[in-house]
Amino acid sequence: MVSSQVIRGCIEQLRAITRIEFCVQDTAGNMVAQTEGAETPDRNMVTGFALSAVDSQIVGSSYYLKVMDDEELAFILIAQGNYEYTFMIAKVAVGELENLIVAYKEKFDRNNFFQNLLLDNLLLVDIHNRSKKLHIANSVRRAIMIFEIEAESEPIAAEMLSGLFTVQNGDYLTEVDENSVILVKSLEEQESYDVLEEVAKTAVDMLNMEAMVKVRSAYGTIVGELKDLSRSYKEAKMAMDVGRIFYAGKRVISYNELGIGRLIYQLPPSLCRMFIREIFGSDEPVEFDHEILSTIDNFFENNLNVSETARQLFVHRNTLVYRIEKLQKSTGLDIRTFEDAMTLKIALMVSAYMRELDRR
Amino acid sequence: MASLSLENVCKVYPNGYQAVQNFNMEIADKEFIIFVGPSGCGKSTTLRMIAGLEDISSGTFKIDGKVMNDVEPKDRDIAMVFQNYALYPHMTVYDNMAFGLKLRKVPKDEIDKAVKDAARILDLTHLLDRKPKALSGGQRQRVAMGRAIVRSPKVFLMDEPLSNLDAKLRVQMRTEIAKLHQRLGTTIIYVTHDQTEAMTLGTRIVVMKDGIVQQIDSPQNLYDKPNNLFVAGFMGSPQMNFIDATARVAGGKAYLDVEGQSIELPADKAKAIIDGNYNGKQVTFGIRPENIIEVKGNKEAPYAFESTVNVYELLGAEVFLYFDLGSANITARVEPTTKVRPGDTVKYTFDTKKIHIFDKETEKTIAN
Numbered sequence: 001m002v003s004s005q006v007i008r009g010c011i012e013q014l015r016a017i018t019r020i021e022f023c024v025q026d027t028a029g030n031m032v033a034q035t036e037g038a039e040t041p042d043r044n045m046v047t048g049f050a051l052s053a054v055d056s057q058i059v060g061s062s063y064y065l066k067v068m069d070d071e072e073l074a075f076i077l078i079a080q081g082n083y084e085y086t087f088m089i090a091k092v093a094v095g096e097l098e099n100l101i102v103a104y105k106e107k108f109d110r111n112n113f114f115q116n117l118l119l120d121n122l123l124l125v126d127i128h129n130r131s132k133k134l135h136i137a138n139s140v141r142r143a144i145m146i147f148e149i150e151a152e153s154e155p156i157a158a159e160m161l162s163g164l165f166t167v168q169n170g171d172y173l174t175e176v177d178e179n180s181v182i183l184v185k186s187l188e189e190q191e192s193y194d195v196l197e198e199v200a201k202t203a204v205d206m207l208n209m210e211a212m213v214k215v216r217s218a219y220g221t222i223v224g225e226l227k228d229l230s231r232s233y234k235e236a237k238m239a240m241d242v243g244r245i246f247y248a249g250k251r252v253i254s255y256n257e258l259g260i261g262r263l264i265y266q267l268p269p270s271l272c273r274m275f276i277r278e279i280f281g282s283d284e285p286v287e288f289d290h291e292i293l294s295t296i297d298n299f300f301e302n303n304l305n306v307s308e309t310a311r312q313l314f315v316h317r318n319t320l321v322y323r324i325e326k327l328q329k330s331t332g333l334d335i336r337t338f339e340d341a342m343t344l345k346i347a348l349m350v351s352a353y354m355r356e357l358d359r360r
Numbered sequence: 361m362a363s364l365s366l367e368n369v370c371k372v373y374p375n376g377y378q379a380v381q382n383f384n385m386e387i388a389d390k391e392f393i394i395f396v397g398p399s400g401c402g403k404s405t406t407l408r409m410i411a412g413l414e415d416i417s418s419g420t421f422k423i424d425g426k427v428m429n430d431v432e433p434k435d436r437d438i439a440m441v442f443q444n445y446a447l448y449p450h451m452t453v454y455d456n457m458a459f460g461l462k463l464r465k466v467p468k469d470e471i472d473k474a475v476k477d478a479a480r481i482l483d484l485t486h487l488l489d490r491k492p493k494a495l496s497g498g499q500r501q502r503v504a505m506g507r508a509i510v511r512s513p514k515v516f517l518m519d520e521p522l523s524n525l526d527a528k529l530r531v532q533m534r535t536e537i538a539k540l541h542q543r544l545g546t547t548i549i550y551v552t553h554d555q556t557e558a559m560t561l562g563t564r565i566v567v568m569k570d571g572i573v574q575q576i577d578s579p580q581n582l583y584d585k586p587n588n589l590f591v592a593g594f595m596g597s598p599q600m601n602f603i604d605a606t607a608r609v610a611g612g613k614a615y616l617d618v619e620g621q622s623i624e625l626p627a628d629k630a631k632a633i634i635d636g637n638y639n640g641k642q643v644t645f646g647i648r649p650e651n652i653i654e655v656k657g658n659k660e661a662p663y664a665f666e667s668t669v670n671v672y673e674l675l676g677a678e679v680f681l682y683f684d685l686g687s688a689n690i691t692a693r694v695e696p697t698t699k700v701r702p703g704d705t706v707k708y709t710f711d712t713k714k715i716h717i718f719d720k721e722t723e724k725t726i727a728n
């Protein structure tokens with residue numbers, strides 16, 4: 001429904017142009033919005049007018065008019081001003097308000113449509129009928145992008161995103177929970193994942209700079225029809241979860257680039273626990289100190305090159321070899337060989353996943 | 361007015377990866393600090409910890425003596441300009457700059473003053489009514505900066521703000537940022553991987569690698585007195601030449617033996633070799649391209665090397681010659697009047713006062 005703030009903005013603009021003061025009240029005579037110089041009308045007069053069959057009424061220098069919403073009375077508009085054009089302007093104001101009601105209703109309907117679409121709550125036939133009614137093209141390339149905003153209920157972030165992504169460009173913003181904003185991003189024929197990556201990075205940087213909030217973004221694959229958007233949404237959600245566990249340093253995560261993390265995420269926890277026990281026994285990676293974890297990480301990043309890793313860690317080669325052998329003693333894995341390095345890499349990722357499951 | 365203090369600041373991600381290790385630094389008010397280093401070195405992570413966009417794993421960060429570790433980003437009185445910026449396409453320049461303040465319910469007259477002041481500083485006054493599509497790349501970047509300036513923060517944080525611009529515009533905007541620092545008189549921390557930007561803008565530069573601070577110093581000192589081989593190689597373009605050599609001490613003097621020739625070291629460098637017991641040991645000897653001297657005609661020199669020039673590059677005011685000395689690829693910066701061309705043999709010597717010597721194993725500086 002159209003908010004009182006929007007109604008106030010509308011009547012203030014009219015007052016600035018015409019010098020006529022306005023009040024807008026609901027059918028029970030409660031004040032919804034009024035311009036700065038407007039006098040508050042008598043409540044009984046307003047409710048009496050609301051119940052009457054007439055469309056308009058003149059009381060002293062005030063004009064009472066009805067604002068309709070699809071043949072139902074929505075508001076009473078009172079225009080106050082001793083000008084010959086007061087009634088005419090009041091009619092214009094009624095027209096404006098009725099248009100606003102229609103626009104906001106449509107906006108709400110769109111929001112509702114996209115929310116249900118993403119959550120798989122619509123039948124195929126409903127998607128077809130409702131999208132047609134709401135003038136939403138069906139066969140357009142789109143992808144879902146989620147922005148997870150850390151600061152609790154930060155309205156500035158959502159408003160900034162709505163400034164960047166507009167319905168006119170075919171984009172749509174909605175929310176299905178408190179901490180995230182969902183962007184339905186439409187794409188041109190030649191645009192691909194590099195564009196999505198750029199859009200996500202730009203939006204994250206913008207929210208960091210302007211709203212000063214911690215944000216992470218994830219996006220799903222590009223789909224060609226409305227009915228497939230829920231898949232893109234599920235992928236984006238998974239990318240967000242998998243990214244949080246395995247790629248904590250990344251602020252933008254693409255479903256297409258989750259790699260082995262996605263595979264691990266989909267494994268049953270019992271299987272993961274069994275695997276961890278097989279590899280580490282009782283000495284789980286959480287027991288490893290930062291030094292050994294950092295050594296392993298660097299060693300993998302340098303493609304198992306001892307000299308380069310030692311150089312980067314500013315340690316003597318022998319120190320690094322000693323650390324690797326110490327790890328071998330506790331795990332039985334010699335990470336200088338590809339097989340064992342791969343096993344440890346997967347085991348560490350599975351272990352990170354288990355920790356996340358325990359945390360939840 | 362803002363002074364910043366970072367004490368043993370570390371960032372460790374949940375998977376154990378240590379992105380920043382024991383970052384220690386005091387930043388005085390109005391300083392222009394540059395964080396520089398290759399990608400993945402932890403410079404942006406440090407900046408984001410200062411902004412509050414990343415949690416600090418351990419250590420303390422203070423602004424004006426007040427601990428900021430748990431203070432929300434919006435309450436730190438800082439403003440940020442990042443690499444990716446977007447302007448609201450349907451808003452004018454004025455509205456783009458005012459939008460953030462409007463959302464924060466700042467009174468209209470205060471917004472108006474802040475926007476007009478920022479526009480004057482950034483020379484955008486005549487563009488305030490334009491929409492973003494009618495602006496050039498540089499003008500858009502200035503609007504993005506304007507959005508940070510209108511907040512009148514104590515500290516500006518900039519993360520590679522110029523990296524999306526073309527080369528010409530980058531140079532132009534670099535100058536603009538330097539001017540901006542003078543006009544605003546606030547503390548700026550600027551992240552870049554471009555060492556030219558670092559050298560030209562910073563009052564002090566922090567060189568980082570693998571999450572570890574390598575050196576904090578003035579641009580000149582970093583160039584002249586690098587702490588280690590990494591800093592020596594990272595600062596300067598073309599980069600410093602590195603040549604394997606053997607240190608030798610004889611008769612109270614020290615020499616570097618390179619490709620069958622002996623280079624006698626000046627007294628201060630000789631002392632470092634002798635005191636550090638480097639006699640007979642392998643060291644890395646570094647020389648900047650401009651400290652390689654072409655020996656013309658039959659001029660005498662205590663030692664001289666001869667190499668065949670592989671590549672000749674004329675840059676107008678200077679010429680770069682590329683040749684090999686043993687297994688090392690050498691770049692020399694010489695006068696544009698040189699007659700040497702690819703295939704010619706060039707005779708050259710080194711300015712021994714400008715030689716840098718590094719420990720081969722630890723890569724730390726022995727003498728500058």
